[in-house]
Amino acid sequence: MIIVIKDNQMTIIDEIRNRFEGTHEVFVHHNRVAIQGISETDLTQDEKIAADAIIDNVPAAVQGSRLFHPEDTVITTKHSQIGGAHFTMMAGPCSVESAEHVMKMAKVAKSGGATILRGGAFKPRTSPYSFQGLGEDGLKYLRAAADAYDMDVLTEVMDQDHVDMIARYTDIFQIGARNMQNFSLLKAVGKTNIPVMLKRGMSATIDDILNAAEYIAAGGNHQIMITERGIRTFDNKYTRNTLDLGAVPVLQKLTHYPVIVDPSHAAGHTEFVVPEALAGVAIGASGLVVEIHDDPAHAFSDGAQALKPDEYRQMAAKAFAIRQLITTPNEEKSEVTL
Structure with a gap:
């Protein structure tokens, strides 16, 4: 799952890390947080509201995905x-x-x-x-x-x-x-x-x-x-x-x-x-x-x-x-x- 977080809600990144690190791989790229092995349904309602984010499921690559890293790597x-x-x-x-x-x-x-x-x-x-x-x-x-x-x-x-x-x-x-x-x-x-x-x-x-x-x-x-x-x-x-x-x-x-x-x-x-x-x-x-x-x-x-x-x-x-x-x-x- 990839969460795209609005600029005024960036503090939720630390909360997501604290909850999922240790049980899931968590990657952060600017305002995008990728969590391997979970879907939107695994988030609590409070987390969804606090993040106010766009959530996408990514079946294959995470760090290599355009959804996680939209700009070209040079x-x-x-x-x-x-x-x-x-x-x-x-x-x-x-x-x-x-x-x-x-x-x-x-x-x-x-x-x-x-x-x-x-x-x-x-x-x-x-x-x-x-x-x-x-x-x-x-x-x-x-x-x-x-x-x-x-x-x-x-x-x-x-x-x-x-x-x-x-x-x-x-x-x-x-x-x-x-x-x-x-x-x-x-x-x-x-x-x-x-x-x-x-x-x-x-x-x-x-x-x-x-x-x-x-x-x-x-x-x-x-x-x-x-x-x-x-x-x-x-x-x-x-x-x-x-x-x-x-x-x-x-x-x-x-x-x-x-x-x-x-x-x-x-x-x-x-x-x-x-x-x-x-x-x-x-x-x-x-x-x-x-x-x-x-x-x-x-x-x-x-x-x-x-x-x-x-x-x-x-x-x-x-x-x-x-x-x-x-x-x-x-x-x-x-x-x-x-």
Whole structure:
């Protein structure tokens, strides 16, 4: 239940805390109080009259809900602003392969307007015999490349034992699709003050991803972005996953967190990455995260879905143009060209 309290009745917040804390989770955001696990009928008549409030029942997320937190969350890092009116490009190789290669890819990412360098140092792979990443050395290479081009680092954390170590190198934790419901890991990153990119699981519903975000928020970390990266459907013959573009506006209606689109993992094939990326921008995503590689045929992982440098730069130029078009007032759109 969420209670929206009038400005002249703010003192009732303490009364609500005193009554329900210890038996229910109570969250306060400005003039809104969220109490998990109860409905309006659980309040006394005196409490209803004293609050003189609007009461809504919220079935899923609480701290992530628009009803609790109407304004957009904007995540601010050293080089990026994510969410709200901002559009953020994130790019880099699937895996950090060497210091020299990730430095080269950082230059490419920056040239396309990216402010965040992505790259995996610990890789969750389908086969145990596939390349698993360079570990902490890979993090050092990634950090150095990002710093050289004034970019932020986005990298995946796979288990709670690595949280403290990876925190020394990254600006944003990535929780991969396979770990979306690794609740111990979600709780661990929730105790940090480092932003978290939470990717939707391959079979996760909208409520599943919102509830996963709650595990992070419940620990005190509200710097969360949700990423649509494709889900498993009845057909994966032609693409790796099915990009659920409809989830973007749905999530933006339900939650105040930024919503990012990952066309690389959805498409799985380079030829489909660009149109899916542009569709993600057109539908209103707060940013894109894409994989790039200068020699995809010899990439250590996921080369089939990596954009070559020129492909990436062309895609990025179109993406920023589309973003400008959809956010420009109607009277000015005649001046916008693609």
